[in-house]
Each structure stands twice: as structure tokens, then as C-alpha cells.
Amino acid sequence: MSDLYDADILSWSERQAELLRRLAAGERVNDQVDWENVVEEVESVGRNELHRTESLLTQTLRHLLKIMAWPNSREVPHWEEEATLFQMDAARAFQESMRQRLDVALIYRRARHRFPQQIDGQPPLPLPESCPVTLDELLTGP
Secondary structure, three states: OHHHHHHOHHHHHHHHHHHHHHHHOOOOOHHHOOHHHHHHHHHHHHHHHHHHHHHHHHHHHHHHHHHHHOOOOOOHHHHHHHHHHHHHHHHHHOOHHHHHHOOHHHHHHHHHOOOOOOEOOEOOOOOOOOOOOOHHHHHHOO
């Protein structure tokens, strides 16, 4: 079963779903289920959603920081729109169980990583050393 997992994840996942449905219906298919990879894939679903939410929050902060750093830029309306879109997607992806695993300080550092040195020929205004918003503020919008 692992060979199919490595060769064709789509076929593998469809086959495993079929086997799990049959198992749930009371059929004896337990020995055919690729349990090791099924467990790994189930765990990865949660991790992927957590990473997706972190990424969306990072993008939200990047745009908010650009607005703070270059408040007179002609790009501000675009950054506001982008921040709102990323924030809305993050709020939709967020689950309460993620709260304890989302590190706002780390997300802030990622947002500042490779931050532009100039936009429109202007250096950025100073930005706060630590994140100026809470997780709840990030999730409810700019």
C-alpha cells in the first residue's frame, strides 16, 4: 500500500477513503488500510491549516506595516485592500484550537523579514520592535 502512496497520492487517498467508509460500515478491511500513512496524512491536515493561517496573518501584517512605514505612498489603498483580503482569509481559516499555537511575535518577525529598504525612493518610518496588534486584532481586521 505504501508503494501506491509514494507513486500516486490521489489514487492512494481515494482507495483509503473507500476502505475507511467500508470499515465504518462494519466490513472487515482493517488489514488493507495503510494506517501509518493515513495517520500521518490526518495529522498533516491540521498542520497545513495552521501554517496557512500563519502565512495569511504574516501577509496581513506585512501590508499593515507598509502602511505604517510609508503612510503617504500612493500604494496605501492597494495595501489596505490586500491587508483586508488576507485578514478575511485568515479569520476564515482560524480555529480556536490554533490560538495557543499561533505565536504573534514570530509572525511579526516574519512580516518584517526582508522588509523593503525603500518604496517610492523613501526609507520607511520607524516600526515598532514588537508587534503592535494582538492576535484578536489581526483576526478582526485593519
